[in-house]
Amino acid sequence: xxxxxxxxxxxxxxxxxxxxxxxxxxxxxxxxxxxxxxxxxxxxxxxxxxxxxxxxxxxxxxxxxxxxxxxxxxxxxxxxxxxxxxxxxxxxxxxxxxxxxxxxxxxxxxxxxxxxxxxxxxxxxxxxxxxxxxxxxxxxxxxxxxxxxxxxxxxxxxxxxxxxxxxxxxxxxxxxxxxxxxxxxxxxxxxxxxxxxxxxxxxxxxxxxxxxxxxxxxxxxxxxxxxxxxxxxxxxxxxxxxxxxxxxxxxxxxx
Amino acid sequence: xxxxxxxxxxxxxxxxxxxxxxxxxxxxxxxxxxxxxxxxxxxxxxxxxxxxxxxxxxxxxxxxxxxxxxxxxxxxxxxxxxxxxxxxxxxxxxxxxxxxxxxxxxxxxxxxxxxxxxxxxxxxxxxxxxxxxxxxxxxxxxxxxxxxxxxxxxxxxxxxxxxxxxxxxxxxxxxxxxxxxxxxxxxxxxxxxxxxxxxxxxxxxxxxxxxxxxxxxxxxxxxxxxxxxxxxxxxxxxxxxxxxxxxxxxxxxxxxxxxxxxxxxxxxxxxxxxxxxxxxxxxxxxxxxxxxxxxxxxxxxxxxxxxxxxxxxxxxxxxxxxxxxxxxxxxxxxxxxxxxxxxxxxxxxxxxxxxxxxxxxxxxxxxxxxxxxxxxxxxxxxxxxxxxxxxxxxxxxxxxxxxxxxxxxxxxxxxxxxxxxxxxxxxxxxxxxxxxxxxxxxxxxxxxxxxxxxxxxxxxxxxxxxxxxxxxxxxxxxxxxxxxxxxxxxxxxxxxxx
Numbered sequence: 001x002x003x004x005x006x007x008x009x010x011x012x013x014x015x016x017x018x019x020x021x022x023x024x025x026x027x028x029x030x031x032x033x034x035x036x037x038x039x040x041x042x043x044x045x046x047x048x049x050x051x052x053x054x055x056x057x058x059x060x061x062x063x064x065x066x067x068x069x070x071x072x073x074x075x076x077x078x079x080x081x082x083x084x085x086x087x088x089x090x091x092x093x094x095x096x097x098x099x100x101x102x103x104x105x106x107x108x109x110x111x112x113x114x115x116x117x118x119x120x121x122x123x124x125x126x127x128x129x130x131x132x133x134x135x136x137x138x139x140x141x142x143x144x145x146x147x148x149x150x151x152x153x154x155x156x157x158x159x160x161x162x163x164x165x166x167x168x169x170x171x172x173x174x175x176x177x178x179x180x181x182x183x184x185x186x187x188x189x190x191x192x193x194x195x196x197x198x199x200x201x202x203x204x205x206x207x208x209x210x211x212x213x214x215x216x217x218x219x220x221x222x223x224x225x226x227x228x229x230x231x232x233x234x235x236x237x238x239x240x241x242x243x244x245x246x247x248x249x250x251x252x253x254x255x
Numbered sequence: 256x257x258x259x260x261x262x263x264x265x266x267x268x269x270x271x272x273x274x275x276x277x278x279x280x281x282x283x284x285x286x287x288x289x290x291x292x293x294x295x296x297x298x299x300x301x302x303x304x305x306x307x308x309x310x311x312x313x314x315x316x317x318x319x320x321x322x323x324x325x326x327x328x329x330x331x332x333x334x335x336x337x338x339x340x341x342x343x344x345x346x347x348x349x350x351x352x353x354x355x356x357x358x359x360x361x362x363x364x365x366x367x368x369x370x371x372x373x374x375x376x377x378x379x380x381x382x383x384x385x386x387x388x389x390x391x392x393x394x395x396x397x398x399x400x401x402x403x404x405x406x407x408x409x410x411x412x413x414x415x416x417x418x419x420x421x422x423x424x425x426x427x428x429x430x431x432x433x434x435x436x437x438x439x440x441x442x443x444x445x446x447x448x449x450x451x452x453x454x455x456x457x458x459x460x461x462x463x464x465x466x467x468x469x470x471x472x473x474x475x476x477x478x479x480x481x482x483x484x485x486x487x488x489x490x491x492x493x494x495x496x497x498x499x500x501x502x503x504x505x506x507x508x509x510x511x512x513x514x515x516x517x518x519x520x521x522x523x524x525x526x527x528x529x530x531x532x533x534x535x536x537x538x539x540x541x542x543x544x545x546x547x548x549x550x551x552x553x554x555x556x557x558x559x560x561x562x563x564x565x566x567x568x569x570x571x572x573x574x575x576x577x578x579x580x581x582x583x584x585x586x587x588x589x590x591x592x593x594x595x596x597x598x599x600x601x602x603x604x605x606x607x608x609x610x611x612x613x614x615x616x617x618x619x620x621x622x623x624x625x626x627x628x629x630x631x632x633x634x635x636x637x638x639x640x641x642x643x644x645x646x647x648x649x650x651x652x653x654x655x656x657x658x659x660x661x662x663x664x665x666x667x668x669x670x671x672x673x674x675x676x677x678x679x680x681x682x683x684x685x686x687x688x689x690x691x692x693x694x695x696x697x698x699x700x701x702x703x704x705x706x707x708x709x710x711x712x713x714x715x716x717x718x719x720x721x722x723x724x725x726x727x728x729x730x731x732x733x734x735x736x737x738x739x740x741x742x743x744x745x746x747x748x749x750x751x752x753x
Contacts, residue, residue, distance in 0.1 A: 048708050052700075074707035083708070090705035094723025103719070104709035111710070143723065160709065 001026050001199055002168055003063045009039075009046045009053040016042045016053075018224035024168065027196040031210055031235060032203045034221035035243040040203045041087060043221070044172040047201075048084035049074030065167065078104075079111040081167030085157040085174050092144035097156065098126055100144045101163050108164065129162045133189040151182035158189040169193075170201045175209040187212030207239035220246050294380045300359040300489060305352055307331065310458055313358050317427045317461075320434050330447035330457030337451045343614035344643045344675055345583050350521050350556065357459045359489040360403075373409055377401075380483065381409075398423055400464045400480045402493060407462045412476065422467040423478055426494050429465035436467060440498055444527040444564045444591070452523040452585075453560040456492045460525065463493035468503035468534075477733055479508040490521040497527070499534035501567065506537040508736055519547075519582060524559045532567025532594065537575070539732055540588075541739055544580040549638075551610030554582025561588035565597035568623070573600040575731045577740040578615060587645065589618035592626035592654075599628040602728040604740070606721075607640035607672070616646035616677075621657035621687070630661040633725050636672035643675040650687040657687040666724050667697040668717065 002024040009017040016039045024030055034040050046053050047062065047069070055070055062069040069077060092100065106116040117125065123140075130137055135155060145153050154174055161169050171190070175183055190213050194200070202213055210218070210232060218234040219226045222243075227250035228234065238246065301309060310331055314324040339349050373388075381388055381401050388401055388409045398412035400423065407425030416423050422433060429437050447457035464480040482493060499505055522544060528536050538561075547554025557580075563572035574588035590599025601617035619628035628648065636642040642665070650657045665674035676693050698720050706716035722729075722741055729737045 048704075050704055074704060075710050075712050078708050078710040086705065086708075088701075090699075090701045092702060092706075092720060092723050094726035095719055100709070100719070103715070104706075104711055107710040107712075107715075164709070 001065060003061070004047075005061045007043075007046070007055070007060045007062060009042055009055050009060075011042075011053050016224055017046065020221075020224070020226055022219065022226065024199045024201065026167070026199055027194075028217065029194065029200040029202060029213065029215045031213075031215035031218045031232075032201060032221055033205070033207070033218060033235060033238060035247065036205070038221045039224040040205075040221055041172055042224075044084060044170045044201070044203050047077075047170060048082065049077045075107070076111075078164075078166075079108045083161055083164055083166035083169045085154075085161060085169065085171045087173040087176055089145045089148075089153040089157055091146045091148075093146045095144050096141055097144055097159075098123065098140040101126065101160060104160070105163055126163060130159065133158060133162050133192055134185065135159050135189075150177040151179070151186075154178060154182065154186050155189065158186055158193075162189070162193055165198075167197065168199045168201070170203065172203045173205065174202070175204055175206060183209065184212060207235045210235045222246055222250055294376060298359050300356050303354055303356045305331075305355070305357060305459065309357055313459060313461060316358065316360075317430070319427075319430050320438075322434075322438060323430055326442070326447065327458050330454050331459075333448040334451065334454035334458055337448075337454055339451050340585070343585050343645070344641065344677075345585060345612040345614050347519075347556065347583050347612070350519065352455070355521060356489045357492070358461055360461075377403055378409075381481065398476055398478050400425060400478075402462055402464075402480060402482045407464070415475070419472050419475065420469040421472060421474055422465065424465055426460075426463045426465045426496060429496075433465070433467070436498070437465065437496065440496055440527065440529055441494075442527075444529060444562050445525050445560050450560060452558040453525050456494060456523050456525045456560070459490075460492045460494035463495045463524070464497075465495075466497040466505060466507065468499045468505045470500040471502040472500075473503070474505040477506045477508055479510070481510045490523065492522075493524045495524070495526040496529075497536055497538070498529045499531060499536050499570075501531045502533045503531070504535045506733065507539070508733060509538070509540045510543070510736075510739070518553055519556055520554075521556045522558070522581075523556075524561075526559070526561040526588075528561075528563030528572055530563065530565050530567070530570035530572050530597075533569045534567070535571040535573075536563060537573045538563070538588070539575040539736055540577065541732075541736055542576065542578045542580055542584070546580050546609060546611050547582040549609050551582065554611075555580065557581035557584045557586060559584075559586040561586065562591065562618075563589070563599070564591040565594050565599065565623075565626075567594040567597070569596045569598075570594045571598040571600075573598075573602070573731070574617065575602040575728065576604070576615075577725075577728070577732070577736075578603070578605040578613060579740075581613075582611060584611075584613040584615050586615045587617055589620070590628065591620045591622065592628065592657075593622045594626075595623040596625045596627075597623055598626070600731075601628075601630045601632070601646075602731045603632045603644075604635070604725045604728045605633070605642055605644075606635040606637075607642045608637040609640060610638070611640040611642075613641070614643045614645055616644045618647040619649070619659060621648075621650040621654035621659070624653070624655045625657070626654055627658045628660075630659070630663075631727055632661075632663045633666070633728055634664070634674055635666045635668065635721055635724065636674045637668035639671050641673045641675070643677060645677040645679075647679040647681065648689055649679075649681040650684050650689065652683045654684050655686045657684060659687075659689045661689075661691045663691075663693045664724065665693075665695045666721065667695065668721075 004020055004022040007017055007020040032040050057070050102122045109116055215232055218230055220228045310327050378388055400407055400410040410424055445453050448454050468474055530536050544555035565572055572590050578584050592599050599619050605613045605615050607613050632644045634642040634644055644663045648659045663676050667674055678691055680689055702720055703713050703716050
């Protein structure tokens with residue numbers, strides 16, 4: 001589904017990703033872990049199409065559902081089925097969640113030649129989705145992330161994920177700033193959305209999120225490279241030994 | 256008095272993306288102007304120039320009573336001794352007032368008795384503008400007075416309104432048929448010598464709408480005037496007078512467009528509202544005059560004086576305006592809150608792009624006890640435009656417990672535009688409470704990227720953010736106007752309006 005080959009990315013001449021290779025297949029959950037500044041969030045943003053990053057297209061390739069992802073602006077990546085849940089979801093005052101989500105869904109449907117949802121049908125769909133992942137129906141009428149608490153913002157991201165039904169969802173530090181209850185609620189939402197057709201890339205600093213969202217693969221990112229991959233036990237080992245362990249162990253690889 | 260001026264912080268956000276958004280906004284604004292065509296119609300147009308003889312001719316053409324001519328001439332003599340205002344934050348070349356024609360009317364519409372006699376070309380013109388006037392097609396919930404250049408060509412639903420004693424007609428007709436009413440109120444809120452452009456209007460005004468709502472009557476439908484400038488080298492000087500007697504209620508809408516021309520055209524209107532005890536007048540404007548091209552060539556000079564007087568206790572006047580057109584806008588819809596407990600409101604969205612300049616806001620004059628006013632101003636600047644809010648809140652010594660709340664928000668798109676706020680506050684009663692809040696923001700890269708990751712193109716994202724920014728004001732517009740307004744800002748809001 002997703003093939004990343006030798007992905008480099010820099011911002012203002014400073015190289016942050018230094019040759020990443022990763023394959024993600026439908027139904028899989030990949031966790032990307034790493035210390036602060038290792039490039040985790042950059043990876044998420046580069047995949048989603050943030051234009052601030054320079055990617056050398058002669059060296060790096062990213063293929064998603066058979067398409068060359070690096071050639072596409074962010075909105076086309078989204079229409080193809082890529083979703084990024086933000087670490088810091090953005091506020092859009094004056095625009096209701098319902099309106100925003102309908103616009104987003106209809107853009108995607110339009111690009112696929114599907115019929116757009118009218119206001120009534122969409123309301124029904126949204127209510128269904130909210131019920132499915134236990135979200136307060138009041139979210140629909142509230143402005144996009146405006147005046148939301150940290151936890152509410154993260155839940156709102158999961159609601160968007162539920163409505164937009166992407167093929168690949170990247171969760172960028174969705175656990176940051178959440179207390180244990182909020183973490184559980186958000187994770188339950190994600191788990192309900194796991195399916196054989198959908199893959200997840202879960203970017204996180206802490207192992208605790210992976211107690212709730214159990215990954216098939218764990219990759220450790222240090223200094224812009226994946227230095228170690230393994231199964232869920234790797235996360236536990238990391239938790240126990242700390243990031244200094246990987247930094248020291250793989251110092252040679254990252255220099 | 257406090258004044259602050261904000262320009263978009265530059266260094267960090269002047270990357271290609273913001274420039275791109277800038278271009279997209281400009282494209283949106285350009286695409287939005289679909290009213291730039293002209294109607295080929297035989298018109299009778301007065302020679303250019305202004306003198307007492309011209310004023311006599313206008314008055315004669317309209318068959319006005321003697322007192323009206325005298326009033327016009329007095330205004331003209333005042334005007335000759337006045338200078339154009341220079342205090343607004345707009346730069347333009349003062350029009351050559353002798354190079355303008357002050358009257359232009361389609362030849363075939365001298366006395367509009369019935370729609371059958373109106374030139375079909377005029378009906379076609381308004382239909383093309385989305386204002387069908389014919390019996391079959393006319394808008395059901397709105398009575399429309401259609402003004403083409405200097406004259407009113409048709410007024411719909413007059414019969415239904417007449418049954419309730421409501422008068423809704425062109426001001427020319429009102430002068431002939433309800434002369435005493437007009438005489439009593441004309442100039443009572445905006446005196447003929449109020450300011451340079453109001454004096455000019457008083458001397459040469461050609462048409463406009465007249466509304467009279469009798470005591471205790473709630474107008475059963477919205478009333479609307481649609482102004483269309485067509486002829487070249489003419490000015491449009493309309494005069495609107497709305498009177499709501501005790502306990503009366505009316506909601507009035509005003510729309511306007513003009514062809515795209517390379518030279519500037521002058522539009523200097525005066526609107527007077529009179530609300531007696533317990534009366535309510537809601538006045539909404541969607542202003543979309545031609546704004547000129549990218550380089551600032553052409554476009555309408557929109558120099559307008561609008562003022563309402565809450566004469567009696569508990570009267571209420573509410574102004575809502577969406578200003579997107581015109582090369583230059585100079586306009587301050589105001590309220591004189593004379594009656595105790597009377598209420599004044601001003602909700603405004605002003606969007607400028609290209610080389611447009613707008614200096615707009617309001618005046619709230621608190622004279623009576625417990626008077627209240629609310630000002631919500633949203634300005635959006637893009638391109639190389641300049642957009643200023645200028646407002647005065649004055650509480651007079653007898654206005655015990657007067658209250659004002661003012662909120663001025665500016666949204667900047669790109670790094671080459673300006674947003675300015677000039678709030679004047681003058682309080683002469685210690686029991687008054689005046690609040691002022693202001694904010695300046697810009698569409699952030701984060702907002703655009705966020706929308707993009709939700710499949711929304713940047714240009715649509717900009718529309719969405721702008722639209723959200725204006726929501727508090729759009730909520731005060733009647734449904735059709737809210738839709739029109741969002742379209743004007745390059746947005747399709749669809750179901751989420753209202």
